Amino acid sequence: MPSMTKQVITVGHSPDPDDAFMFYALAHGKIDTGDLVFRHELQDIETLNRRALKGELEVSAVSIHALAFLLDKYALLPSGCSMGDRYGPMIVARKPMTVGDLKSIKIAIPGTMTTAFLALRLLLGGALETPPSPPAPLTGGEGRNVGFSYEVIPFDEIIPALAAGKFDAGLIIHEGQLTFQNQGLHLVIDLGVWWQEKTGLPLPLGGNVVRRDLGSDTIRNVRRLIKESIQYSLDHRQDALSYALNYARDMDRDLADRFVGMYVNDWTLDYGPRGRAAVARLLDEANRAGVIPKPMKVEFVE
Numbered sequence: 001m002p003s004m005t006k007q008v009i010t011v012g013h014s015p016d017p018d019d020a021f022m023f024y025a026l027a028h029g030k031i032d033t034g035d036l037v038f039r040h041e042l043q044d045i046e047t048l049n050r051r052a053l054k055g056e057l058e059v060s061a062v063s064i065h066a067l068a069f070l071l072d073k074y075a076l077l078p079s080g081c082s083m084g085d086r087y088g089p090m091i092v093a094r095k096p097m098t099v100g101d102l103k104s105i106k107i108a109i110p111g112t113m114t115t116a117f118l119a120l121r122l123l124l125g126g127a128l129e130t131p132p133s134p135p136a137p138l139t140g141g142e143g144r145n146v147g148f149s150y151e152v153i154p155f156d157e158i159i160p161a162l163a164a165g166k167f168d169a170g171l172i173i174h175e176g177q178l179t180f181q182n183q184g185l186h187l188v189i190d191l192g193v194w195w196q197e198k199t200g201l202p203l204p205l206g207g208n209v210v211r212r213d214l215g216s217d218t219i220r221n222v223r224r225l226i227k228e229s230i231q232y233s234l235d236h237r238q239d240a241l242s243y244a245l246n247y248a249r250d251m252d253r254d255l256a257d258r259f260v261g262m263y264v265n266d267w268t269l270d271y272g273p274r275g276r277a278a279v280a281r282l283l284d285e286a287n288r289a290g291v292i293p294k295p296m297k298v299e300f301v302e
Helices: 017-022 045-053 065-069 099-104 115-124 155-163 176-183 191-199 216-235 237-247 253-263 272-288
Strands: 007-013 036-042 059-063 074-076 082-084 090-093 106-109 149-152 169-172 186-190 203-211
Touching: 007 017, 007 045, 007 216, 017 216, 017 237, 017 253, 036 216, 045 059, 045 065, 059 065, 059 115, 065 115, 065 272, 082 191, 090 155, 090 176, 099 115, 099 186, 106 115, 106 155, 115 169, 115 191, 115 203, 115 272, 155 169, 155 176, 169 176, 176 253, 186 191, 191 203, 191 272, 203 216, 203 272, 216 237, 237 253
Parallel strands: 007 036, 007 059, 106 149, 106 169
Antiparallel strands: 059 203, 074 203, 082 203, 090 169, 090 186
16 A cells, blocks of 8 residues: 555556557556556447546546547647557448448447547548537447538457448447458448548557646656656566456467557657657547537647
C-alpha cells in the first residue's frame, strides 16, 4: 500500500496487446516512479474517450478524433501514440463489395469518437448538420446523419456479428486487422492506406493525454515515465510481449508480436515533426468536413 506521500495517477488504456506492451513497465514496477503510483484501468477506447470528456482519469489513452472535445481538460503527451503507417482501421464485409456499396448498407462501428469512425466519415464524405455536443451514443446507437447508416457495438463484437450475419460490413480496429480473414471476411478498404495516399502522411489513431490540473511538475514526471515505460518494453521485448499476450485475442505469439510492432515503435516514443503534422492535418480535415466544431491547435506536453 503506497504511503501518504505518494500521488496516485489513474491510467486508462485499452485491454489489447499494444497498450499492455506499452504500459508493461509501469504495471509491473520495472521502473522507478518516485512519488507517483500508477493505477491502471482497462477499458475499450470509446469508453475511455467518454470518460475523458468528464475528466475522470488523470492519464488516458484516447482517440485523436476525441481530442477536439478534450483539450480544455487534457494535454497531449508526445509519447504513446498509435500511428497507422500505411495501415490502419479497416472496413471488412461478409462478401466482396466496393466503397460505393457502403452507403447503401448499415455498418457496425466501434464508437463515434474513434479515429476509425472519423476516417470513415472523411472517406464517404458525410458531414454533420450540427457538430456533436454531446457526441452520439456509446453503444447500441444508430445513425444516419453522416451520409451512411451505422450502428455502434463494442469493438470486439464486430467480427463475430459479421460472421453471424447481423451486419454486412464492419469497421474494425485493434487485432481484428490481422485476424478478420479467419472468419471468411473480405477487405473493402484499409483506411490507413487510403489516408496515406490522400495526404502523404500516416494516420494518427490514438494517443495518451494527461489532465491539465495535475500541475506542471507532475505532468512533466508523467511524460517522462510513460516514455521510459515504452522504451523499457522495446528494450525488453520478449518479457513485455509475454505480458501483452494476456490481452491477445485469437493471436499466437508471432502474430501478437507483429501487431505490437505495428503500433508500438519509434512513432510511439515520440510523434516527431511528421507525426505532429499528421495530427494537425487530420483535425483540419475533420473541421473542414464539419465533423468537429472549430479549427483545433493541438499543443504537446514538452
